[in-house]
Amino acid sequence: MTLLDRFFGNNKAKEALVFYQRDGRFPHGILLEGQEGTGRKTFARMIAAAALCEGENAPCGQCRHCKKIWKDIHPDVQWIAPEPGKKSFKKEQVERLRADAWIKPNEAPRKVYILCETQYMTAWAQNALLKLLEEPPAGVMFILTCDNRFHLLETVRSRVITLTMEAPGEEAAVRALLDQMPELDAEKAHAAAGRSGGNVGLAKRLLADGQYALILEKAAGLCEKMERADRFGILQVLSGFENDREGLLCCLAQVRQLLAQNTTDAFLKKNGRQYRILPLQAGKVLDIIEQGMEYARQNMGMPLLTTWLGAGIGSAFEE
Ligand SMILES: [Zn+2]
Incomplete structure (x- = not known):
């Protein structure tokens, strides 16, 4: 049992991750494209955990790296996103990242940067990252999320491997909801999964007050x-x-x-x-x-x- 068993749907993306894992070689840059609610952030965590995990069945969810990644407190896994309410990355965020990437990891063998909603990156910001994406310092990995790959520059797209995330469908969404919200009753889970078109994130939002x-x-x-x-x-x-x-x-x-x-x-x-x-x-x-x-x-x-x-x-x- 790995963390992946609790991520429902998106089999293609999971297969790719298992492949990188077995091979021991992760791409320098992975782009997760998909609509809101399709699990891009959760899957980004999965990739980071798989890359850093010390357990036998990575991502094990049990080792020190997995645990910290899951709580978003791992010093070698950094999240970079537009500031709340803003729809663009600040120049300083990009500059800090460019400098930080050359500093050795704290406790893991690798460093992972997760850049969220990169469709909001200006052309300047994207261009500023090109060199890093192409030839990152040893052990540095980038995971980008966006709504649609075509909202990124072609030069960025060509330097990353794109995995498309999709709503897992109604049945899988019900299982995901019941797994993540054990107190939820099955009838409500079915209703929310149906109304959301099988989109787990949206279904959770529907269930929120x-x-x-x-x-x-x-x-x-x-x-x-x-x-x-x-x-x-x-x-x-x-x-x-x-x-x-x-x-x-x-x-x-x-x-x-x-x-x-x-x-x-x-x-x-x-x-x-x-x-x-x-x-x-x-x-x-x-x-x-x-x-x-x-x-x-x-x-x-x-x-x-x-x-x-x-x-x-x-x-x-x-x-
Ligand atoms: Zn682990």
Whole structure:
């Protein structure tokens, strides 16, 4: 049993890690690309642990290195990310890293730098790291995370091995949730896994207080604006998600569910009313939502996406 057995889904990435581990040779640079909630940070920890582990079945989770890495207190595993609330790396962060990489590790045979959300690195910052990525000091490894590899310079992409992280799917998400939150009951785990489309991080967010209820409220609000053909209101609700891709996806999934069930007796019984939205209009909205969710998965910019959705949904209610 290694830590990897408790990381559900993403078999390709896990296979790659097992391969590096057996071979004893880790790439200098690994890029973990994937949407929020797909486990990039957890997997970055796995890689660092696998690289530094002293146990027999690495990453064992038991040795001093694994334990410290798991608590994010290992002196030779450094996390570098944009400051909270900011969406860019500071010049000093990059300069400090460039100097620090040449200092010998404290207690492990290697040093690992984990750079989070590197899609927010300026071209300057990326260029400043090129040389290190290409020929790092002995024993230095870089793990980068980003939403989409194409948001990085080609020169960076060509110097790292990219592993794509994906939502593990509903069944695996349920297992992951129950493993990580032993007090959670199975029914809630299934509901959250289903609503999140099998995305563990998002499912956890849904289970956290408040968040989920708020999104449900917005989805219902959106349906009310639709029945009043309030096109400005529709746009307004959607633009509230401009900085929240996962929230938008969740809201759209909920609207889809509401519209699909709107004409059923069960819906009437549960909600005391049905939305006055014609099947033809609902059909148009559902098509737009499908397309919008696809665009979201392809990482279309959020301001553009919310505007596109608002205009599209609004047009279904034109006189
Ligand atoms: Zn270990």
